[in-house]
Amino acid sequence: xxxxxxxxxxxxxxxxxxxxxxxxxxxxxxxxxxxxxxxxxxxxxxxxxxxxxxxxxxxxxxxxxxxxxxxxxxxxxxxxxxxxxxxxxxxxxxxxxxxxxxxxxxxxxxxxxxxxxxxxxxxxxxxxxxxxxxxxxxxxxxxxxxxxxxxxxxxxxxxxxxxxxxxxxxxxxxxxxxxxxxxxxxxxxx
Numbered sequence: 001x002x003x004x005x006x007x008x009x010x011x012x013x014x015x016x017x018x019x020x021x022x023x024x025x026x027x028x029x030x031x032x033x034x035x036x037x038x039x040x041x042x043x044x045x046x047x048x049x050x051x052x053x054x055x056x057x058x059x060x061x062x063x064x065x066x067x068x069x070x071x072x073x074x075x076x077x078x079x080x081x082x083x084x085x086x087x088x089x090x091x092x093x094x095x096x097x098x099x100x101x102x103x104x105x106x107x108x109x110x111x112x113x114x115x116x117x118x119x120x121x122x123x124x125x126x127x128x129x130x131x132x133x134x135x136x137x138x139x140x141x142x143x144x145x146x147x148x149x150x151x152x153x154x155x156x157x158x159x160x161x162x163x164x165x166x167x168x169x170x171x172x173x174x175x176x177x178x179x180x181x182x183x184x185x186x187x188x189x190x
Contacts, residue, residue: 001041001175005188007034008154014181018156026153027060027125038175039067042123042151045173046072049148051121053077053114055140057096057107057132060125064153068123077114079107079139092142096135109139116144127152127174130161137170149173156181157189 011024025031042064054076056065062078069076079094090111097104114120122136133150140147149171155162157177165172177189 001037003034003037004153004176007031008176008178008186012186014184014186017181018159020154020156020178020181020186022125022154026063030063032063035063035067038064038153039069039071041175042068042121042173043071046121046148046151049121050119051148052118053145054121054123055079055109055114055136056123057081057136061123064125064151065123068121068151072121075113077109079109079136081105081107092139094135094138094142097131107135107139111143114140114143114145118143118145119148120145121148121151123151123153125153127155127161127165127172128159130164133161133165151175154178 007025013021015021023029025034051072051074053074054065054069056062057079058081065076091108092111093106093108095104096107120140122133124132127133137147147170150165152172152174155174155177158180162172179187179189
C-alpha cells in the first residue's frame with residue numbers, strides 16, 4: 001500500500017536495526033485518513049471470507065481494526081492488556097511478550113463477545129516475531145471460533161513472525177513489508 005509506505009518514509013523513525021517508531025501516525029498520534037485507507041484495504045482483501053468479527057490488541061491495533069470493521073460492517077473486539085474493574089468474569093486469557101517493551105502482559109477478552117459461530121479477522125499494527133498474533137489466535141481458539149486470517153499494517157519481514165504463522169496455515173496480509181532497517185533507513189520488501 002503505497003500511501004502507507006510513503007507515510008513510513010516521511011514520518012517513521014528508525015531507532016535501531018530492529019525498531020521502527022511510527023508514533024507520528026499510527027500508535028500515538030493517529031492519522032485518521034490513512035487509517036481509513038488501511039481499513040478499506042484490509043476489507044478489500046478479506047471481504048469474501050465471511051468475517052463476522054475483528055479482533056485486535058490494545059492500543060495500537062484499535063484504529064486500523066475499527067476502520068476495517070466499519071468497512072466490513074462487523075464488530076471489533078480488542079484484547080485488553082490488563083484487567084479492569086468491568087472485565088472480571090468469563091474471560092478468555094492469554095499471555096504475550098512485547099519485544100519493544102521487553103515485558104510480558106496478560107491479555108483478555110470477554111467470552112460473551114466471541115463464539116464458535118464467529119469467523120475472525122485479526123488486525124494488528126506490527127508483525128515481528130509473532131508473539132502478539134499467537135496470543136490473539138489462542139484467545140480465538142479458546143472461544144472455538146475460526147480464523148479468516150491476519151491483517152498487519154507493518155510487517156518486519158526480517159523477523160520470523162510471518163513464517164511462524166504461515167507454517168501453521170494462517171493467511172497473512174501485510175500492507176507494508178519492511179525488509180530491513182539497516183543504516184537507519186527503511187527498506188521495503190515489495
